[in-house]
Structures are given as structure tokens and as C-alpha cells.
Amino acid sequence: MNDQPQLDAIRRAPKVLLHDHLDGGLRPQTIIDLARETGYTGLPTTDAEELRAWFRAAADSGSLERYLTTFDHTVGVMQTREALVRVAAECAEDLADDGVVYAEVRFAPEQHTSTGLSLDEVVTAVLDGFQAGSQGRGIRVGTLLTAMRHQARSMEIAELAVRYRDVGVAGFDIAGAEAGYPPTRHLDAFEYLQRENAHFTIHAGEGFGLPSIWQAIQWCGADRLGHGVRIIDDIQVAADGTAKLGRLAAYVRDKRIPLEMCPTSNLQTGAADSLAEHPIGLLRRLHFRVTVNTDNRLMSDTSVSKEFAALVQTFGYDWDDLLWFTVNAMKSAFIPFDDRLALINGVIKPGFAKLKWQA
Numbered sequence: 001m002n003d004q005p006q007l008d009a010i011r012r013a014p015k016v017l018l019h020d021h022l023d024g025g026l027r028p029q030t031i032i033d034l035a036r037e038t039g040y041t042g043l044p045t046t047d048a049e050e051l052r053a054w055f056r057a058a059a060d061s062g063s064l065e066r067y068l069t070t071f072d073h074t075v076g077v078m079q080t081r082e083a084l085v086r087v088a089a090e091c092a093e094d095l096a097d098d099g100v101v102y103a104e105v106r107f108a109p110e111q112h113t114s115t116g117l118s119l120d121e122v123v124t125a126v127l128d129g130f131q132a133g134s135q136g137r138g139i140r141v142g143t144l145l146t147a148m149r150h151q152a153r154s155m156e157i158a159e160l161a162v163r164y165r166d167v168g169v170a171g172f173d174i175a176g177a178e179a180g181y182p183p184t185r186h187l188d189a190f191e192y193l194q195r196e197n198a199h200f201t202i203h204a205g206e207g208f209g210l211p212s213i214w215q216a217i218q219w220c221g222a223d224r225l226g227h228g229v230r231i232i233d234d235i236q237v238a239a240d241g242t243a244k245l246g247r248l249a250a251y252v253r254d255k256r257i258p259l260e261m262c263p264t265s266n267l268q269t270g271a272a273d274s275l276a277e278h279p280i281g282l283l284r285r286l287h288f289r290v291t292v293n294t295d296n297r298l299m300s301d302t303s304v305s306k307e308f309a310a311l312v313q314t315f316g317y318d319w320d321d322l323l324w325f326t327v328n329a330m331k332s333a334f335i336p337f338d339d340r341l342a343l344i345n346g347v348i349k350p351g352f353a354k355l356k357w358q359a
């Protein structure tokens with residue numbers, strides 16, 4: 001039995017991705033092509049390999065706010081229907097190539113209207129792109145519509161998410177700088193979504209601490225937490241390794257609230273100092289409902305498989321751990337229970353079983 005999973009085998013495992021930004025996952029060459037086609041002149045270089053390295057280095061900034069400035073370039077070239085269709089199609093292809101069988105990919109429609117597209121046209125273009133890119137590739141891609149937390153369009157975006165929920169939009173999210181923009185700023189949007197029986201996640205506990213997580217869950221009713229790493233501020237670990245959970249951490253664990261953890265991204269924004277010290281190790285040990293995600297594949301030069309491989313290296317995880325993360329993610333997806341169960345029993349468990357027992 002091979003229980004130390006290697007990257008090439010991990011790539012073949014049927015994986016699930018809940019937290020991935022469409023505008024954080026473009027192929028470098030596509031950015032260059034689209035910049036030329038759409039007249040965007042702000043790129044730091046027009047060499048694809050240099051551009052790949054530039055994004056990774058620029059995102060390695062130690063602060064969420066500086067990290068987010070790199071999106072000016074990706075959002076800058078995603079302003080036409082053709083560009084959005086292409087980026088979404090390539091996203092589905094790249095995820096399928098990495099062995100992802102179910103993904104929820106998010107983006108903020110309000111950031112793609114600068115040359116005159118309506119919010120509806122933006123959403124339709126992205127949905128068409130996902131459909132084209134996932135066709136025949138053994139992947140299902142759902143979309144989360146994000147509202148930017150420093151703006152004031154969350155209600156509009158929430159309504160958009162509800163309007164498109166039966167044709168590929170699985171839920172809603174808020175993103176952007178966290179400090180100074182608490183989730184309750186968008187309470188009306190969250191209350192509306194709850195009345196509509198709709199699903200949403202909230203970026204919380206990444207660039208700011210426990211108050212943000214507390215608001216996201218107890219005021220806004222988030223189904224999942226984007227990152228949520230700072231929940232460890234509410235956990236005390238004694239010298240012998242025993243952990244004492246505060247009331248909020250206990251609530252998150254008891255209620256099985258999914259944590260969409262994105263280890264490499266957290267190292268870049270300074271939410272964690274090293275992978276070895278990343279809260280995912282403790283949270284997994286304490287059986288929080290941890291999931292493993294990419295956040296921004298371009299900015300972090302990553303994939304689900306690479307995130308898994310890094311965790312295997314650092315924490316010694318085996319196939320059962322990777323399966324556990326994957327089933328956690330599938331259980332936490334914003335699609336119907338029957339669909340989740342069918343993927344877990346029909347695709348994920350058999351796929352992992354095959355890899356686990358391969359010599």
C-alpha cells in the first residue's frame with residue numbers, strides 16, 4: 001500500500017474545490033492575449049513566464065490589501081463577453097486537468113462592467129464559459145457571485161444570485177479588504193438571501209480576527225467561512241497538546257461550519273507565517289470541518305493538487321486525510337444533498353480507494 005501520496009497520484013484523485021476566484025486563476029498567456037485584444041496597457045510584462053513570476057512575487061506581499069492590488073490586471077482584461085467566456089472556459093479546463101470533479105468558482109460581477117456590460121451579461125458570459133469548458137471533462141462547475149465589501153452593491157448582487165440560482169449560480173459571497181469592512185455592513189443582503197433559502201459564504205477571519213468570524217456567523221448567518229483561519233485565536237493549546245475551545249470556536253466546530261482554508265494564499269497575505277504553523281494542522285486534528293482550497297491559482301502558482309501535496313509534505317497526511325478533506329468539501333457544497341451524495345459515493349470514494357491501493 002502506498003500511503004504517502006505523491007503529486008502525480010494526487011492529480012488523479014477526484015477532488016473538490018469550494019474557494020477559487022475566477023479573476024485569480026487566469027493563464028498568464030491569456031492575460032497577455034486579452035490585454036492586446038481589449039487595449040489594456042497596464043501589464044508589467046508581455047512575456048508569459050515573466051508575468052507568471054510577477055504575479056506570484058507581487059502577491060507575496062504580507063498584507064491582504066497589497067495582495068489584492070494584483071487583481072487590477074486580471075480584472076482589467078476581463079471586461080468583454082468574449083474575455084469572460086474564455087477565462088471561464090479555461091478555468092473549467094484547468095481544474096478538470098488537475099482532477100477536480102466539483103468546483104464552486106467565484107467572481108464579482110460588479111467589477112466587470114467598466115466597458116458597458118450589464119450585470120446580467122457578465123453572469124451569462126461566465127456561465128456560458130463554464131458550460132463550454134466543463135463539457136465532457138468529468139467536472140461540474142458552479143458559480144458563486146461575490147459582492148465587494150468596500151462597495152455598496154451587495155443587495156443587487158444577492159438578487160442576481162437568486163435570479164440565476166437554477167442555471168449555475170450556487171451561492172453568494174463577499175470579498176475584498178476585511179479590516180474596516182465588517183460583514184454586518186451587508187446585513188440586508190444576507191437577510192434577503194436567508195429569506196430566499198439561498199446559500200452564502202463570507203470571507204472572514206483572514207485579514208481580520210474573531211469579531212469578523214462572529215459577525216459572519218451570528219449576525220449574518222453564513223453557511224461557510226472563507227478562510228476562517230483566525231478561529232484559532234479562540235483556541236488555547238496547553239503544553240501537552242490538549243486544546244480548550246472558546247465559545248465561538250466550539251460553536252463553529254459543533255455546528256460543523258465548513259472552513260474554506262487556502263494555505264498558500266494565507267502565507268502570502270501574512271495570515272499565517274509558515275505552512276508548518278498554519279492553523280490547518282490544529283484544526284484538522286480537532287476535527288473542525290476543514291476543506292482545502294486554492295483561493296487564487298495565478299497569484300499563488302497553485303492548484304488543489306499542489307495544496308494537498310504541500311500538506312502531505314508538512315503534516316505527513318495520507319490518502320485517508322486527503323479523502324477526509326475532500327468528503328468534507330463535498331458535504332459542504334451548495335448543491336442539493338442528493339447530488340453531493342452521488343458524487344461522494346459514486347466518484348470520490350471509489351476514486352480514492354483505487355489510488356490508495358495502487359502499488
Ligand SMILES: O=c1[nH]cnc2c1ncn2[C@@H]1O[C@H](CO)[C@@H](O)[C@H]1O
Nearest residue numbers: 021068071106107108146175176203
Ligand atoms: O483571499 C481573498 N480575500 C479577500 N478578497 C479576495 C481574496 N482573493 C480575491 N479576493 C477579491 O475577490 C474579488 C472577486 O473575485 C477579487 O477581485 C479580489 O479583489
Ligand SMILES: [Zn+2]
Nearest residue numbers: 021203226295
Ligand atoms: Zn478568497
